[in-house]
Amino acid sequence: MDRPIHVVGGGIAGLVAAITAAEAGAPVVVHEASGRAGGRALGGTERAGVNLGPHVVFTDGALVRWLRSHHIDVGLRGPVVRGVRVLDDSGSHLPLVESARLAATLPPQRAPVDDSFRAWAEQAFGPTRAALMCRLAGLFTFHDDPGALSARFVWDRFRRTFLGADRVRWVAGGWSTLVDALIERALARGARIDLDDRLTPGTLPEGPTIVATKLSAAARLLERRLDWPGTRTALLDVVTAPGGNWPSIVADVRADLATCCMIERETAVEPGLLGHDRYELFQAHLGVGPGIAFDPAVARIEDALDRAVDGWRERVVWRRGHLLVDSTGAVDPPGTTWRDRPGIDQGDDRFVAGDAVAAPGLLSEVAVNSAVRATHMALEARRRQVFAPGWPSVDLSPERRLAVLAAALPGASLESVELRGGSDRGREIEPVDETGPGYLLGVRAGVVRGTAVTPSPDGSRVTTLAWVRWPEPVARPLNRLYSTLRASVFGSSAWRYALGRRRFR
Amino acid sequence: MEDQVTAAQRGDPLAMDALLTELAPWVGRLCSAIALSRGEDAMQETLILVLRNLPTLREPAALRAWVRRIAVRQSLRMTGDARVVSVPDPPEVPVLQDLDTVMDVRETLMRLSPSQRAVLVLRDLEDLSEQEAAEVMDLPEGTVKSGLHRARKSFRQRWEEG
Structure with missing residues (x-):
């Protein structure tokens, strides 16, 4: 292959990287250490679907946005909100509802x-509610x-959440x-996936390499901290075998823990998941401190099951436990x-990706981003390799990209350019999936607004870059473009570039 | 790539955006090597011209040559050296292999006239023949040849002195 991009690890991050690179026309080789791509997303082979x-x-x-923009169809099921059972010390589920209500009334x-x-x-919420909210945060942390x-x-x-x-x-x-859909797409785009290919330092x-493994494995491979x-x-x-009228979700927020024990009945969301229509699958998780062994943790989960799911023990047909x-x-x-996590660019054309590196988002979204x-x-x-080293170069900053598009798109006219500085207390910029400093393009009713967001000691500093009025037929594709742009510029240092002021005419 | 160009010619904003992604790093290099500190401005002007005039491009396969021509001209215009004049005492291009030479290249480029830089870029970065380079710059081949010779000589001298 001609100067391929190497991807180490075939989990979600590795497969997304492979597809992205292959769709950009680069040859791609994925090095997967195990016999099957998918990483933690596979969930084990004992039972399909678990x-x-x-x-x-x-x-x-x-x-989801990435999957949609690549037209990768994966079925999604909405939550089952009936049958949520909260285990708390008073036996009531009111605090949960109340705190959700309270939170909803707050401004962003x-x-x-x-x-x-x-x-x-x-x-912000008083000690009682705060304690409950801390525990509930165990759900997603x-x-x-x-x-x-x-x-x-x-x-x-x-x-x-x-x-x-x-x-x-x-x-x-x-x-x-x-995982299967991602593998299929990667192969269809010409990526090569080498299984049982465990790399060492x-x-x-050689050449541009994306290390998309767990952080500890990446550290060993790149020989750095x-x-x-x-x-x-x-x-x-x-x-379990079919039981009674079991809850769909159990949130155990009893105060003996600083976190919560969450139990989901996956078959409430997808009854046919296990193939046998009426078998039930429960999946529980509980964050445990460094000093706690696995067995007491499992005992605590079982205790929650005992209280919320009548007769589960007698009906168990299969179980497994893990300490992750x-x-x-x-x-x-x-x-x-x-932004303080290990950076994506590790120098020497080595890059790291995964759910524990410097990228915004929630859980797997970090891996995708x-x-x-x-x-x-x-x-x-990879492109740089074909150029002689030493020659100067400049990148197209997002501001300039906007300026180019604004100037070139048919029918678009730039109405005004406004540069503003200082803390802008009156306006709250909603960080879309923690985009933070970077560049936001808002498309509303045919008007595009470019905004640079810069962190400053007293909050976010907002610089409005440009307003463009788009003719109606252009507005819709722009909405898609807007999400692409937004996704591609997070974490960039784009905001440092002053806008090409003279360029707007 | 060619589908993308065709779509962009029809005015599809997404295709135009994709084309920008594709072309920007390369255009950025051409422009910054010739226009130096005005490289970003030259790149922006180049890309605007490219997108605006895209419908006039008949052969999508000829995109790169066409863009190269625009980039070189815009870079020269940006440095105030729109007309290519051969300048006394210009520079030259060593074969640079390691990154320690980065500063030398920049330094040396700065001492060259814009048109000398353009000749260097076309010959040594873009691998064009003298004839092709002359075509891009609208110059007689002989002028490019002598310009290049002087450019290289001066570049090498400065580099070795440095």
Whole structure:
């Protein structure tokens, strides 16, 4: 192959990277250490359709958007909201509803990076509600003490999970169907997937390489320190014979834990998941601290099952347990954000992707975002190889890209350009999946607004770059373009470039 | 690629955007090597011209040659050296293999006249023949030849002095 892009690891990040690179016309080789691509998304081979723990996607998240923009069809199922059972100390489920209601009445608001979620939530919601919210955050952090994490990190996810609950989906047939669809697309686009191909530092290929493994494996392969806090999470999967009127979701928020124990009855969402219509699959997870062994954690999960699911023990036909370490994505301690995690660009045309690197998003979205970003960098590195080294070069900044499109698109006219600085307290810029500093293009009613968002000590600094009025026929494709642009520029240093002021005419 | 060009010619914004992604790194290199600090402006003007005039391009396969021509001219225009005049005492291109030479290349490029840089870029970065380079710059082949010779000589001298 002619100067291929190498991808190490065939999980979600690796497959997304392979497809992105292959669709850009580059030859791609995926090096997968095991006998089957898919990584953690496969969930094991004992039972088809059973994920490694609970897995959901968000329809407004990077994974679903990416799949849609690539026309990869994966069935998605909405949540079953009936039959949610909350186990708390008072036996009531009111606090849950109440806190969700309370949170919903708040204006969009960011929490501070430097405080712990617990400290911030106590101030914002009072100690009782804060304690409950800390525990509930175990649902999406998989952590044993979510209240100790950065308030920004937890609150962003809290809002997406609980206030955007209508956007939660389950992948029909389990994530192995998603993996199969990705593999099929990668192969169809000409990517090569080498199985049982475990690389070592000595066999790491030359040329642009995307290391899309767990962080610890990437560190060994690249022979450098790459680490970030993760979680220890106990998983228990149970298949039972049909039972009674069982809940679809059990949220065990009893106060003996600093987190919650979540149990999902996957067959409530997808009754045919196991092939036998009436068999039931429960999947439970519980974040456990460093000092806690696996057995007591499982005992705690079983206790929750005992209280919420009558007669499950007698009906068990299959079960398995796992203790996952650093397998549920990065968590950000107070004082840090995703930007502080190990960077995608590791120098020498090596890039890392995965769910614990410097990219925005929730869980698997981090893997997708970082994979796309790493691939763009690798493609650029590959292009660079054909040029003599040493020659200067410039990139097309997003601002200039907008300027070019605005000037060139038929019928578009730029109405005004406005450069503004200073803290813009009156306006809250909604960070779309934590886009943060970077570039937002808003398309509303045929008007495009370009905005650069810069962090500053007293909040976000907003610079409006351009307003363009688009003729109606152009507006729709622009909406798609808008999501592409938005996705492609996060984390870029684009905002540093002043807008080509003179260029707008 | 050619489908993309055809779609962009029809005014499909997504295809135009994809074309930008495809062309920008290469155009950025051409422009910044010739126009130096005005490289970004030259790139922007080039890409605007490319997208605006795309419908006039008859043969999508000829895209690169066409874009190259626009990029070189815009870069020269941006440096105020729209008409190519041979300049006394110009530079030259060593074969650069390692990244330590980055600063030398930049330094040397800065001492060249824009048209000398353009000749260097076309011959050494773009691998065009002297005839092709002359065509892009609308110059007689002989002028490019002598310009290139002087450019290389001067470049090498400066590089070796450095």
